[in-house]
Amino acid sequence: MNQGNQTWSDRFESALHPAIARFNASIGFDIELIEYDITGSIAHAKMLAHTGIISKEEGQQLITGLEQIRLEHQEGRFNPGIDAEDVHFAVERRLTQLMGDVGKKLHTARSRNDQINTDIRLYLRDQIQGIRIQLREWQGVLLKHAETHIETLIPGYTHLQRAQPVSLAHHLLAYFHMAQRDWERLGEIYHRTNVSPLGSGALAGTTFPIDRHYTAAELKFGGVYANSLDGVSDRDFAIEFLCAASLIMVHLSRLSEEMILWGSQEFSFIQFQDSCSTGSSIMPQKKNPDIPELVRGKTGRVFGHLQALLTIMKGLPLAYNKDLQEDKEAIFDGVKTIQGCLEAMTILLREGIEFRTERLEAAVNEDFSNATDVADYLAAKGVPFREAYNLVGKVVKTSLAAGKLLKDLTLEEWQGLHPQFEADIYEAIAPRQVVAARNSYGGTGFEQVRSAIKSAKEQLLDTKS
Numbered sequence: 001m002n003q004g005n006q007t008w009s010d011r012f013e014s015a016l017h018p019a020i021a022r023f024n025a026s027i028g029f030d031i032e033l034i035e036y037d038i039t040g041s042i043a044h045a046k047m048l049a050h051t052g053i054i055s056k057e058e059g060q061q062l063i064t065g066l067e068q069i070r071l072e073h074q075e076g077r078f079n080p081g082i083d084a085e086d087v088h089f090a091v092e093r094r095l096t097q098l099m100g101d102v103g104k105k106l107h108t109a110r111s112r113n114d115q116i117n118t119d120i121r122l123y124l125r126d127q128i129q130g131i132r133i134q135l136r137e138w139q140g141v142l143l144k145h146a147e148t149h150i151e152t153l154i155p156g157y158t159h160l161q162r163a164q165p166v167s168l169a170h171h172l173l174a175y176f177h178m179a180q181r182d183w184e185r186l187g188e189i190y191h192r193t194n195v196s197p198l199g200s201g202a203l204a205g206t207t208f209p210i211d212r213h214y215t216a217a218e219l220k221f222g223g224v225y226a227n228s229l230d231g232v233s234d235r236d237f238a239i240e241f242l243c244a245a246s247l248i249m250v251h252l253s254r255l256s257e258e259m260i261l262w263g264s265q266e267f268s269f270i271q272f273q274d275s276c277s278t279g280s281s282i283m284p285q286k287k288n289p290d291i292p293e294l295v296r297g298k299t300g301r302v303f304g305h306l307q308a309l310l311t312i313m314k315g316l317p318l319a320y321n322k323d324l325q326e327d328k329e330a331i332f333d334g335v336k337t338i339q340g341c342l343e344a345m346t347i348l349l350r351e352g353i354e355f356r357t358e359r360l361e362a363a364v365n366e367d368f369s370n371a372t373d374v375a376d377y378l379a380a381k382g383v384p385f386r387e388a389y390n391l392v393g394k395v396v397k398t399s400l401a402a403g404k405l406l407k408d409l410t411l412e413e414w415q416g417l418h419p420q421f422e423a424d425i426y427e428a429i430a431p432r433q434v435v436a437a438r439n440s441y442g443g444t445g446f447e448q449v450r451s452a453i454k455s456a457k458e459q460l461l462d463t464k465s
């Protein structure tokens with residue numbers, strides 16, 4: 001006999017096996033959705049009263065009871081156990097305890113299937129907006145460093161071999177642009193998340209004269225699902241979110257990897273401040289870059305959640321299937337991981353590292369990363385580039401053999417290599433000039449970097465689109 005302790009009907013004669021009840025329950029994690037569940041239920045109750053499906057007084061009683069539960073939750077007094085199965089049933093059961101039989105009317109013209117999809121959307125759209133704000137802060141810190149370091153040079157790498165020096169600002173702005181795409185991408189996903197499935201019923205709609213546009217407007221959704229089957233079972237938005245989250249992690253993880261390298265003794269380009277690094281329990285000389293390492297490490301779990309959700313969806317027949325209960329932990333953990341990583345990385349970049357400019361300066365002066373510029377020098381004087389390139393290859397080889405850098409070659413030596421070399425070769429291969437000369441659009445030339453910073457600032461002013 002149904003004692004009102006479980007969601008389903010008197011068709012069931014015996015209670016669930018306790019282990020099965022535990023296995024089946026989602027209350028342990030979907031309690032995260034409780035405020036959204038209550039908000040969704042209030043909109044539904046209003047709509048039921050508005051359409052005359054229940055009376056105005058009944059609607060008001062439901063709302064009063066739901067607000068009461070919200071308060072109990074906020075004050076830590078509402079802690080449903082495993083027997084509540086999920087957040088929806090927990091709220092409905094409490095509502096009936098509080099308000100009597102009218103509580104049993106809340107679920108008229110609704111199913112947990114459209115309810116849960118509504119709840120996740122309300123939750124996720126809030127989180128998306130929060131993450132977008134965090135991305136803006138992250139971009140702000142990147143931009144601030146960029147402004148300080150326009151003229152600081154850093155070796156630029158390909159294949160992790162020194163390639164050409166670049167402005168440190170240019171390097172950091174690359175991450176600004178990645179974050180900009182992340183911000184835009186989440187903005188697009190927000191719109192597809194912000195669509196109301198409420199009123200799709202269990203799968204086929206409902207026999208009651210509900211008003212789906214009314215609830216959608218109450219909940220500030222941008223639209224309503226046009227097909228009830230799709231409405232209850234679509235999780236594309238969650239997959240898109242985890243995909244966007246994965247890309248954010250890719251970007252944070254790449255910079256983390258660079259920071260770890262830069263902080264090593266081999267590079268020594270940055271120094272970690274005590275507030276953002278940890279020591280070793282055995283080796284007293286060490287300062288470890290735990291924060292970027294953790295960010296790099298946490299990347300895998302977000303990828304994992306994306307993979308999990310894709311796999312959950314791939315074989316699901318329409319419409320709702322209990323497999324979908326598995327979406328919650330993936331989404332929640334994806335959200336929390338992104339939030340935590342963005343917060344930590346923002347603090348780390350803002351106050352946890354210092355660029356060792358003297359080391360950077362030395363680094364760009366002590367290598368052959370100006371070799372391309374020697375070839376460009378000759379090419380600009382009419383020597384075909386490939387010929388100039390081959391010649392410079394030889395120059396590098398003989399210099400290496402002589403233990404010299406290009407800047408150490410005498411003018412006679414230069415002219416011995418090619419008659420077109422003149423005294424201005426020294427200026428052409430000085431790292432500052434090498435960087436300044438790359439003035440093509442989007443390049444590292446200081447002029448380009450300055451205008452890139454200007455546009456980046458303008459982009460940051462946009463907090464909406």
Ligand code: ARG
Pocket residue numbers: 026030086112113116320322324325326328
């Ligand atoms: N806890 C369920 C979930 O997370 C709610 C929907 C249950 N619907 C059902 N028909 N069993 O998906």
